Amino acid sequence: MTACGSTGNTTANDTNAESASSATASTYGKFDGESAFSLAKQQCEFGPRVPGTPAHAKCAEWLTNFLKASCDSVMVQTGKVQTAKSGRLDIKNIIGIINPEASQRLLLLAHWDTRPWADNDPDPANHTKPVMGANDGASGVAVLLQLAHQLKQDGTSLGIDIVLVDAEDLGENDVEESWGLGTQYWVEHPHVAGYKPLFGILLDMVGSASATFTREYYSMQYASGFVDLVWNCATGSHFMNSQGGAVTDDHVFVNRAGIPCIDIIDMRADSDTGFGPEWHTVDDTIDHISPITLAEVGQTLLNVIASLEQ
Ligand SMILES: [Zn+2]
Numbered sequence: 643m644t645a646c647g648s649t650g651n652t653t654a655n656d657t658n659a660e661s662a663s664s665a666t667a668s669t670y671g672k673f674d675g676e677s678a679f680s681l682a683k684q685q686c687e688f689g690p691r692v693p694g695t696p697a698h699a700k701c702a703e704w705l706t707n708f709l710k711a712s713c714d715s716v717m718v719q720t721g722k723v724q725t726a727k728s729g730r731l732d733i734k735n736i737i738g739i740i741n742p743e744a745s746q747r748l749l750l751l752a753h754w755d756t757r758p759w760a761d762n763d764p765d766p767a768n769h770t771k772p773v774m775g776a777n778d779g780a781s782g783v784a785v786l787l788q789l790a791h792q793l794k795q796d797g798t799s800l801g802i803d804i805v806l807v808d809a810e811d812l813g814e815n816d817v818e819e820s821w822g823l824g825t826q827y828w829v830e831h832p833h834v835a836g837y838k839p840l841f842g843i844l845l846d847m848v849g850s851a852s853a854t855f856t857r858e859y860y861s862m863q864y865a866s867g868f869v870d871l872v873w874n875c876a877t878g879s880h881f882m883n884s885q886g887g888a889v890t891d892d893h894v895f896v897n898r899a900g901i902p903c904i905d906i907i908d909m910r911a912d913s914d915t916g917f918g919p920e921w922h923t924v925d926d927t928i929d930h931i932s933p934i935t936l937a938e939v940g941q942t943l944l945n946v947i948a949s950l951e952q
Contacts, residue, residue, distance in 0.1 A: 646875035646949050670796045670944045674788060675937025681708075682776060682784035682849060682936070686928050690772035691756045691779060693731050693809050698755065702734050705754060705783070705806055709738035712790035713804065721827045725812045726820035728758070733808040735824050737833050738790055744801030748950060749842035749901065750789070750943070751892055752782030753810030753824065762915060762922035776928040777908070777920060778811065781849030785940045792944070799951050803839065810846075810892055818890050825892040829899035840950065841868045842903030844893040848939045850918050851932035853908040855939075856886030860894050865902035872904060875945035878938030880908075887916050906939060 688704070689697035702718070709716045719735040736754065756775030760768045773779075786804050793802070807828060813821030847853070855876075861869050862885065873881055886909040896903035909916055920926040 646871070646945050670948060671792060673792065673937050673940030673944055675933035675940065677791070678784045678788040678936040678940055679931060679933040681787045682780040682931055683928050685754075685780040685783060686774055686776050690758075690774055691754060692758045692772050693733060693755050693812070694728070701754065702736060705736050705787075708787050709736065709790060709804065712787070712794045713738035713740050714742055715739045717833050719828065719831065719833060721831065723809055723823040723827055725809070725823065726814045726817055728812060731809060731812075731823075733824050733827060735808055735828050736806040738804040739833075740790065740793060740798065740802040740804070741800065744799065746950065747801035747803060747839040748947065749803050749805065749839040749896075749903065750786055751805045751807060751825070751842060751844040751896070751903070752786050752846065753779060753808070753892060754783045754806045755779060755808050755811055755824070757811035757922055760922055760924045763924055768924045771924055773811075773922055773924070774927050775811075776931050777847045777849045777918070777926050778922070781847060781931060781936065782845030785845055785848060785936055785943070789940055789943055793947075798947060800947055802947070803833070805833075807892055813890070821890050822892045822895050825895045829895055837901075839901060841865060842893065842896050842901055843872060843943065843946070844891060844896070844903060844905045844907075845939060846891055846905060847908040847917065847921070848906055849931040849936055850908055850920070851930070851935060852918065853880045853935050854910060855881045855906050856884045856909050856911070858886045858905045858907055858909065859888035860897065861904035864897040865904050868902055869904050871949070872906070872942065872946055875949055876938075876942045877945065878934070878941070880935055880938055881942070884911070889916070
């Protein structure tokens with residue numbers, strides 16, 4: 643299962659990554675970071691995708707149509723969730739299914755909603771303004787959309803489920819269950835009864851030029867072997883072999899439901915928040931997104947998929 647190499651690499655941008663790329667070159671085209679960047683930009687052009695707003699509704703339609711063109715089938719799961727601050731809310735999880743008949747399946751997740759409050763902004767006047775979520779929302783979705791598009795062209799024998807979850811980012815500090823509401827709904831209502839993929843990969847904040855992807859704590863607790871697998875497949879300079887902090891993100895609820903799931907998330911050891919400087923501020927905009935980082939994350943996923951096919 644580890645065609646990307648399983649020797650102990652010190653950083654992911656070494657020869658393991660090189661061999662991973664060359665091993666998959668005959669199967670897949672290179673991941674197109676510029677196209678992924680354009681897909682992140684298009685999400686931002688709807689405005690902040692805050693649940694309950696017209697921009698959110700329009701983006702849902704666009705995401706659904708994109709996946710319909712790239713996947714074998716699409717399911718839009720609607721539900722109601724209880725938020726910490728905004729009462730009960732209608733949500734949409736948008737699910738693209740590739741090779742529905744395949745028994746070997748990979749789960750890929752990203753949240754597509756954006757936070758209603760830029761409550762980490764240095765200017766308190768911005769704390770009630772919405773976050774644009776170019777990184778926190780659009781980046782992970784963009785990589786998964788572009789991946790689906792390329793797999794449609796190149797073909798894959800693996801079953802893949804792309805689950806774009808809603809209402810991740812309405813949480814309150816120290817209230818764990820107020821985060822990941824769309825994912826909590828999905829684990830209680832999986833799109834296929836008895837759904838059991840090999841494992842899951844969550845993408846969150848995967849677009850910054852200065853991103854550092856460390857081995858996140860819960861990913862290591864629940865699914866360290868899959869962290870190894872993905873990190874051995876990683877390309878580029880942003881994947882670090884260091885241990886990261888713990889994040890209450892969508893993957894925690896997936897793991898608790900019995901599906902091993904890791905989080906590729908940009909964490910900063912040198913920051914008070916644990917995240918990049920634009921996190922939950924009005925500066926989380928497209929001008930801080932790098933096509934190169936998106937390409938490295940997307941290529942890593944292509945390498946993982948190639949390794950699972952062997
Ligand atoms: Zn967030």
